[in-house]
Amino acid sequence: MSLRHWFQNELSTAAAANKGRWPFALPVGMGVGIGAYFQMPEEPIWFAGPLVLAGMILAAVLLRRSGGAAFLIAMVLAFVALGFAAASLRTHSLDGRLLAHETPTTVIEGRIVEFEPYHQGSRVILDRVRVAALSQPVTPERVRVRLRGHQPALKAGDWVRLRGRLSAPSPPLMPGGFDFQRHAYFTGIGAVGFSMGAARVLEGPPPGPFDWRVHLSNLRVRLAMRVTDAVPGNAGAVAAALITGYRSLIPEAVLNAFRDAGLAHLLAISGLHIGLAAGIVFFGARRVLSLYPPFAQRFPVKKAAALLALLAAFGYALMAGATVPTQRAFLIA
Template sequence: MMSRPFRSVLLVYQAFIGDRERWPLWLPVLLGSGIEIYFSLPSEPPLWAGWATAAILATIAWRLLGKSDVFLLFLACAVVSLGVGVSSLRTWWVAAPVIATETGPLSLTGQVRHVEHLVSGQRVTLIHLSGSRLAPASTPQAVRVKLMGEQPPFGPGDWLELRANLLPPPPPAMPGAFDFQRQSYFQGLGGVGFAFGKVAVIGAAPHMGIDSLGFAFQRVRVDLARRIGAGFADEPAGRAVGGVATALMTGERGAIPETVLDDMRASGLAHLLAISGLHVGLIAGIVFFALRGALALIAPLALRYPIKKWAAVGALFAAFGYALLAGATVPTQRAFLMIALVLLAVLFDRRAVSMRLVAWAAMAILLLSPESLLGASFQMSFSAVVALVAVYEYLRRKGVFDTPPQTWSGKVGRYVAGVALTTAVAGVATGVFAAYHFNRVADFSLAANLIAVPVTALWIMPWAVVAYALMPFGLEYLALAPMGWGIEAVIATAREVAHWPGAVTDIAAFSVWGLVWVAVGGLWLALWQRPWRLWGAPVAVLGLLGVLGGPSAPDVLIHPDGKLAAVRTGAGDYSVSTLTAAKFERDVWLRRAGLSAKPRRWRDPDTDPQQLRCDALGCLYRTAGRSVAFTRAPEALNEDCWRADVLVAAMALNPAAQDRCRVATRLITAEDLQRGGTHAIWLGDGKGGDSGPVHIETVNGQRGDRPWVIKAKK
């Protein structure tokens, strides 16, 4: 008689074999696992390691093919190793010089690659750089510089001369926060900074060569943004409406007022401002149905030729052009790839949307740009698409779409139900990812999207297509005006919903493992089709429990320059040492702690004197039976060394004093702060574990020794 464990294993094996048609869908998951392993390593692996391992494992799998099902295990491991290999190759391929420390004022010459018009000023990306005090071997490939005040007219391809201050791309604001240095490394951005005064245009864009085509297209985008903004200049809310219209038509969001952006985020409508699959799909769909309808009116063509395929070709070109006009960013490239595969499926009489199509699109993106796996855009877009395809596949198998409604009310009802279902499914699928990356959840996004999505799809984007068509004739204002009415409705919806009580829930940062388990459970539910897919539900619930019961926020945070520090109060919020220094980093600290209120300063009257006491020589913070001393003067060093569990001395110390102090306590010096970046400290039972009641993490200690980590000079 078969034992229970053996019977369970047999049932699992039978379910696995029964879903063999879905096996290829797991290839991008395995590839992504290898990419995640690569980026989590503390040091850079040899370039050949992942490729060699993948080749060996693939060879073993090929030799076992047809002899044993074990070949699947070796094949899976080979794909995981391939993920490590492509990530290593990508890192090596994009390597470029990066500014290691602030340069101070210097003369800089460069060619404009990209121009962003902001609410105040401009931001330009410069290439082909040369500058005083920049050695040729250490000159970055590109830098991004902010320009303030009135500037002479220039565009992409022009050569500028300016005086600027350049800095390294900033590191994460605290352990676990967004890594702009890593993003900049893969974008080829070697520095950021700001210019002093006006720039000088010393050369015009080239008129010949491959580069000139790219610059010409960028100049078209800049001209489009200018003309769109001018089309709303006379409107009462022209800047806001024009900024949103510019974002929808060119992908540039810098001209949108911050208040409008805040309302869009709080109402769950921020996705409408990012050029994604929704926008590219709408452009392609509008052009497809318009062309097909127009061709159907010509009887000889409709009866003799495949006008549906002709319309698909036209829609493909329209989607490609729109992706270029939107800047061809990585999210836009992903969106175009997905739409292109759908239209190619129409050309070859295949199912237009399927899970296999999504899998191959993800596979292509991860092979070409493995670092995109770590971004919120990739995670949220593909989680939404996978969830939607899975749900609609299930409904199609159940015959929900077999009987289309016959009345107008039925058609409208089905459309509204479809928008509600799509919004709800996408919201559930992306909610945890949004909470992980942005530490907030828009609680009434469903209500806002039920209004804004139909307005965008049925009114705003069709008029955008008409505006594109009229621009060569200078008549775009005829379409921009009605387009603006729809945008005003979306902005009004966002403003209304954002101000409902409880519109936003702040979420404290949680462990990546909670996110991983939610993703694994969701993929198990979506990719398999047989009943064993339901096993993914408890896995996802386990991940959600990990999210809800994640690690506590640090008790103490210290900025690398030592000027800003924050301590956790008994009320659960933060009190900070200054309200003027490092405001961006301070806001990130609060957001990742799930706090939205402005912090108090240490010496405010409502600061708890039992937790934090300050005098002329420094401050002493106590909690959970432990203490952290912030020393301002060398004469207080000896006393603080012996009475505090952690001593923060952001000042110059002689080696002998450091050695004596380290015997008695954990000492954090100015050198430690510069070398490690922001320090996070947990006291008491917060995160001590086996290492003791005091746990310290640093930004660079968490990131390890990787090519994108800029190390402070000793």
């Protein structure tokens, strides 16, 4: 038997053995497609990914009746094309305005869409930005500004004016390192900077009921402040970080102590924290629901407790900032 026939025979055997399981290849194929997109030396035209995806789906539909290796290959390639197309469309859907050069000290106006308290000072993300030193066509959609010195009581949804300097997000510090510019691009942040002096709160329209990012930011800040008020000192800062994800509240000396002890990973909201929150709610809800026999005999208590645990995990993930590790932990849970 030639190598070609042996390979075709093995592939057909694998396809027959895994018939009905091909949807499990979806996350793997999409991951390969997304990785392939970011390895492209040049930006492909926006419809290249969807065009290939449509072709692979058509091929899979035509080969579905025959099944076998050809159908399996078409499905895997369709999953890869789906990941490639998703990454391409996501890139082209963003605003993409990154600051080209550092600005001089200038006036910056905008609405606070996210407020992050620090151990000393705070940091805000502004949208609907106007910068005196930039024309509107080249002004980034969002900017992130570190507020220094004494500031008025600010919250997400406030319209502010401040003096400061802006620069482009920094490139990777080393080859293959974390790409701050790419991260800023996909989070919609086109410039970063710092303020000089106190910000001034302006009159502006209040956030609407569907501005969920603004309302969630205010809720997280209020919860963090309640925790630090109830538990003063470094313990309160660590507790607030574990609940709301604001590690910026922890003093630098305490963060260094965590790093030196090899425990810094405990401050990142991930599988351990999501699992604990979901587990506590699950076992607690199951015990409470079982205390009422008529309910426990008529309804599936275990499934109801699992649903409540899932909702609790989702709420905790949002409250902790819904970072990538948190999202991954929630999906696994």
